[in-house]
Amino acid sequence: MSSNRSLSTDFKRLKHNIATKASRKKLNDYLMMLLQLVSSDEVEIVPVRSKVRVLQEIIYRVQKLQGRVQLLETRLLLSDIERFEKWLNEMLSSQDFRFLPMLTRVCETVSQLSAWKIAEIWYADTSLIGKDELCEKSEEIILKLANSFATKENGLGELQLIRGFLASSQEYHFPPNSGLPGKVYSNETPLWLNHLATNPIFLRAKLARKFGVCSAVGVPFTLFGRIQAVLVFLDYVPREEDPKVTERLSVLFERVSRQLEIRLERKHSLVVPPIRSGTISTCES
Known part of the structure; x- marks a missing residue:
């Protein structure tokens, strides 16, 4: 046995x-x-x-x-500026263009020149605050998420993560000098962040941990000497800061700003139409 x-x-x-x-x-x-x-x-x-x-x-x-890959992205940004400007002029030649859809299309196009997976437009919403009509009122600026979308994704799993991050981010807004959009707004310069899940500047760290977002760069968008929006690009892989990429993004959006200013001046309208709270939406591609 x-x-x-x-x-x-x-x-x-x-x-x-x-x-x-x-x-x-x-x-x-x-x-x-x-x-x-x-x-x-x-x-x-x-x-x-x-x-x-x-x-x-x-x-x-x-x-x-x-x-x-990062080196190739930089070269692509450098080589495509003329083509980008030509496309921009054609788009702005349209008689019916609005600020948010125009900026969204620009962000989508810029995203195609790089590997960033998510793009966000944080609009500087300005309101007057004061106790009553007799009291002197002052401006209060809040950066609100006016639009956000996926620029590219690798498979269904990553797309679901992106959708979750976009939906959860709708609940956030930032005053100046708070979070990535607020820091960019106050300092008026681009800001590159890594390790978002533990970065104290990135106030959506909980979302970064949950949905796996690793890196981001924020760029100010200025019209007539005043920041109207902060553009944020995010990725699911760590991306070491590249000053050339940041500089190219700044140059691209400065040219967008200048072309838009020229169009607005021609139309004798120096005021950018405000984005009403009811028009804030999320577009995913």
Whole structure:
């Protein structure tokens, strides 16, 4: 009886060892396939027994690829400014253009020149505050989310995360010097943030943790010397700050601002129509 039990135990152990070896071989094969995918043609792939070393090599090569992608994005922004301006002039030549739809189309176009996954337009809503008509009133500025949309997504899972982030962000608004939009508004300069889930400036850190948003850059949009909106672009991967990309974004939106000012001056209308609370919407593509 004990002999039968011993044979049964030995058989189970042998079966387990065979399955384990097969699993290890399959895992090794997958690791080598992944390493080959992220390696250039010139690099000779040498099998490595240590899975840790293979993963370290993969991480190193992915980081190099990310750096190359950022470099290509910068070159694309530099090379496409003339084409962008031509498109902008054609769009603004339309007799019927409104501020928010125009700015939304511009953000969509700019997003195509980079890898940012989400774009937001935070409009500087100005209201007068005071106790009564006899009391001197002062301006109160609140940055409200006038529009937000997905610029691109990789698969259904990421699209669902983006939709969740966009919907939850509708509840937020920021006074000057508060949060990413408020900081950009007060400082009147672009601001690049990383590690959003733990960054004290990014006041939507809870949403960043929940929906996996990692990095963001905010750019002011000015008309006639006054900031009318803060444009925020976000991504699901860490993106190290690139001053060239920030500068190109600033240049692009400065040119948009100047062209829009010219159009408004021609129409003898120097006041940007306010965005009413009922018109705030979210557009996803």
